[in-house]
Amino acid sequence: MTLASDARIVRYPPEVEDRYVREGFWQPPTIAEHLHSIALEHPTTDAVVCGADSLTFAELDRASDQRAAGLNRLGLVPGGAVLLQVHNTVHTVVAWYALLKAGLVxxxxxxxxxxxxxxxxxxxxxPVAHLVAAADPRFDLVAFAFEQAAGVERTVLVSDGAASDPRAIELDHLGDDIDPAEARAFVEGVQAGLGMQSLAAFQLSGGTTGVPKVIPCLQAPYWHYGASLARAMGWGPGDRMAFMMPIVHNAGVIIGLQGPHSVGATLVLGVPDARTTVDLVVRTRATDLLLGPFAYDVALDDGLTAGGALRRVLFSGKKVPRTHVDALDARGVWAGQIFGMSEGLCLTTPLDHPLDARADSVGVPISSGDEVRLYEPGTEDEVVPGEVGELCTRGPYTLLGYYDSAEHNRRAFTADGFYRTGDLMAERTIAGVRCYTVEGRIKNMISRGGEKINTEEIELLLGSHPAISEAALVAMPDERLGERACAFVVTRKGAEIDLDAVRAHFERLGVAKYKWPERIEVLAEMPRVSQVGKIDRIRLRRLAEDLAPQART
Structure with missing residues (x-):
């Protein structure tokens, strides 16, 4: 069975699909063919600019056609999944669309x-293939890909450089010898076999029960996601969106790729380094900029507006300081916020919202098809406007179920199909406009620079260390990243533990470094909620707040 017909994917009922098509939310054909249409309409407009490299829409369309046909020549047939571990480059953008055009996931x-x-x-x-960066100064991804492929049928592809292992296949020029007309005919044939609810991509959840859950992103809903954001932001041809976070993360695909590209706007692609942001914006004459928590202070740099092109800045990942919004406003730059998730719902502050509403809220949903309810946590009872409740949602781009997770899905959705996000929000009126404010999370999750750390997952890994008998992980406030992970542990009798030992343990287990605890506090015993015996996480969070100024970085 291919993923295209996989019953483990929860799809929208026929009557819901009919309604979304009738009301204009879903539009055929596929994401790949939408890009082709944009390329025909804006052939000479830059689709992506990254450093000294750039591609027009026509060049991006042609190159991704040829890569798609080349992937098919390798025997990678539509429906197969492909793991991506790549960096922010022009080649990555080509690869994204090539995989979609080949019908790969x-x-x-x-x-x-x-x-x-x-x-x-x-x-x-x-997965049938694993695409990795040919070179990474921190880690040998090529060797890692072959290690992960041991004992299974999996093609290892490399991008952005020559393959260090002769078994790997270089993607960046794959299919260059295929006639563009032949490649286009191949792509059209593949896309003709796909529907609006065919699987386009797999994103990953932040998760609260182990490693990330897999989110199936379907063709029409996923395109609607990006196109709705583009409309909400007023983007169009001539706009240039500067994006520095990982481009194949959901935020990258929606805010950097499919959002701007849906209206013929340009992606200006950078790297996750706040020090390069001002130069990137000024040099490329970017009109729009997304700032994650690690780069919020860039808004205070007077040099940001030196080029005179910047018009809009979006903040994402944590509450934005009012000083940053005011600093941009004083220089004539619109500032707002965005709140989104891989599972679906996205809110952003409308362009015409007053400054106070843009500074103090995440705005409203980007699509008129979005449905939002705020429930008393653990119930299906709506709270009144102004009160805090759990954000629950459904709509034309919000998932109806995680992949192959029937049991979890029964808990993750309400009886009438609203996704329980675990986020706490309130509906308020600020400066005369209705908007939503973020008030925290129900789920035990830490947001470190926009990346989610599942506390239960890390607690289990901490507990596997022979010196640790019990562990609890909580968020520790951090001015730059929003939150860092602080671990409170109780050791076994006579055992000692420190941060270096924990880091060595996590390295042996092969855990991504952004998940590693950044402070360890040893307790004689865990604080408990006396009535039920559960760990008192509120008290631990308060302790972590007190420790924050001393946090080891």
Whole structure:
């Protein structure tokens, strides 16, 4: 069975599909063919600019056609999943669309992921190939890919450089010898066999029960996601979106790729380094900029507006300081916020919202088809406007179920199909407009620079250390990243533990470094909620807040 017909994917009922098509939310054909249409309409417009490299829409369309045909020549047939561990480059953008055009399914993992994560994600998705960066100064991804492929049929592809292992296949020029017309005919044939609910990609959840759960992103819903954001932001041809976070993360695909590309706007692709942001924006004359928590202070740099092109800045990942919004406003730059998730729902502050609403809220949903309810946690009772409740949602791009997770899905959705996000929000009126404010999370999850750390997963890994008898992980506030992971542990009798020992343990287990605890506190015993005996996480979070200024970085 290919993923295209996999019954483990929860799809929208026929009557819901009919309604979304009738009301204009879903539009055929596929994501790949939408790109082709944009390329025909804006052939000479830059689709992507990255450093000294750039591609127009026509060049991107032609190159991704040829890569797709080349992948098919390798025997990679439509429906197969492909793990991605790549960096922010023009070649990665080509690869994304090439996989979609070949009918293959990108699995959006991160270069930071290691064996602990990749082995489980691969178990769930059964990939036929693994695409990795040819060179990474921190880790040999090529050797890692072959290690992960041991004992299974899996093609190892490399991008952005020559293969260090002769068994690997270089993707960047694959299919260059195929006539463009022949490649286009191949792509059209593949796409003709796909429907609006065919699987396009696998994204990963932040998760609260182990390694990330797999999110099936379907063709029409996923395109609607990006196109809705583009409309909400007023993007169009001539706009240039500067994006520095991982491009094959959900935020990258929606805010950097499919959002701008849906309207003929340009992706200006950078790297996750706040020090390069000002130069990137000014040099490329970017009109729009997304700032994650690690780069919020860039908004205070007067040099950011030196080029005179920047018009809009979106903040994402944590509450934005009012000083940053005011600093941009004083220089004539619109500032707002965005809140989104791989599972679906996205909110952003409308362009015409007053400054106070943009500074103090995440705005409203990007699609008129989005349905939002705030429930008393653990119930299906709505709270009144102004009160805090759990954000629950359904709509034309929100998932109806995680992949192959029937039992979990029964808990993750309400009786009438609303996804329980675990986020706490309130509906408020600020400066005369209705909007939503983020008030915290129900789920035990840490957001470190926009990446989610599942506390239960890390607690289990900590507990596997022979010196540790019990562990609890909580968020420790951090000005730059929003949150860092602070571990409180109780050791076994006579045992000692420190941060270096924990890090060595996590390295042996092959855990991605962004998940490693960044402070360890040894307790004689865990604080408990006396009535039920559960760990008192509220007290631990308060302790972590007190420790934050001393946190080891």
């Amino acid at each position: 990108p699995v959006c993992t991160l270069p930071l992921h290691r064996g602990h994560e990749i082995s489980e994600i691969a178990r769930q998705t059964a």
